[in-house]
Amino acid sequence: MFEIFQHYISSKATLSNEEYNLIKSVCILKKLRKKQYLLQEGDVWKYNAFVCKGCVRSYRLDEKGNEHILNFAQENWWTGDRESLLTANPSKLNIDAIEDSEIILITKDNFERLCTQIPALNSLINNIINKSFITSQERIHAAMSYTAEEKYIAFIEKHADLSVRLPQHMIASYLGITPETLSRVRKEIIKK
Amino acid sequence: MFEIFQHYISSKATLSNEEYNLIKSVCILKKLRKKQYLLQEGDVWKYNAFVCKGCVRSYRLDEKGNEHILNFAQENWWTGDRESLLTANPSKLNIDAIEDSEIILITKDNFERLCTQIPALNSLINNIINKSFITSQERIHAAMSYTAEEKYIAFIEKHADLSVRLPQHMIASYLGITPETLSRVRKEIIKK
């Protein structure tokens, strides 16, 4: 399982064997069954988490109890709650597994230590945060200016891989529309 | 004008006089008249920009030519287009001044050099990006699960200072609703 993480890192940076060993020594391996929680609302999140296998989603609940998916994370992507991690406040997020998954966890303290010891890892993770920020800006724009149909088309174009392994109602939740609307949108698209 | 920037930095980190001088030596001062562009769609953005005085907005245009405001930046906040900065792609954003403003620009190259020379500045800016990311996640959630009224109330609660200096139609644009809807929402709120 660590090999997957190592392979990911090596595609982004050049590290020595000692450095990999250093990283490996603080990795916590976690297997999740489908539907199992990685994080529940109210808990404080204390890790950096890397998805080696499977897929997880992070979502919030509104006052009416509706789920709103904020992010998916499949193989070779990061997950967690940066807000709770940084502020140590109880998380507003839930994260659970959409499929049986394997996750590597590194505690905040260990991760920070790694980052000072391995600058390349530090810039790697800063890069990820930058990308995440850019992605969210794009998503805000989509949420504000796209119709339901445009949102869906943009999603399957950008996330072709994800869109085939996710149930439709989760895509709907991610796009901020109801499953019924998504079903109708798809019907319209197929017509064309 | 640099004093404002210096004051901001000193509230977040402790730097030596030489370090401040180093920063000052690469600062480009830019004054903007109201409505003047800082960045226009299609240009490549190459700076880190800090607002000393005034207020700017960044927005995108959709196919119909409607403006959608992504961010405001008032005194002591950063602006720019991180996507264009990182990828060197032409920007999809426009940034212009809502009020007469004074901005400090630092070119990408100079900023990176500063960050390696002054680690505290590096972590300061990483902190900002983290916060920006958290803010956008919050905004995505709001866009997906709030009604127009809830969006507006959340906005004026979170941005009391901004809400009094912005024209209503810009707030509407930021919230992803029409000026007419915002006007009606306000009417409803006053009623209560």
Next chain:
DNA sequence: CGATTCTTTGAAAACAGTCAATCTGTGTGG
């Protein structure tokens, strides 16, 4: 299989958008 979960469909309702007209306030030029 049987049970649960997911998707589809229909009809009605709600919310926000559009278009157009009017009102308000501000600033500029004569």
Next chain:
DNA sequence: CCACACAGATTGACTGTTTTCAAAGAATCG
């Protein structure tokens, strides 16, 4: 200093998209 122009805000009537609620099909899993 007034008048006019202009940008912004409000209001009304109407439209359209999406939601809601309910029910029926389809698919998946133990």
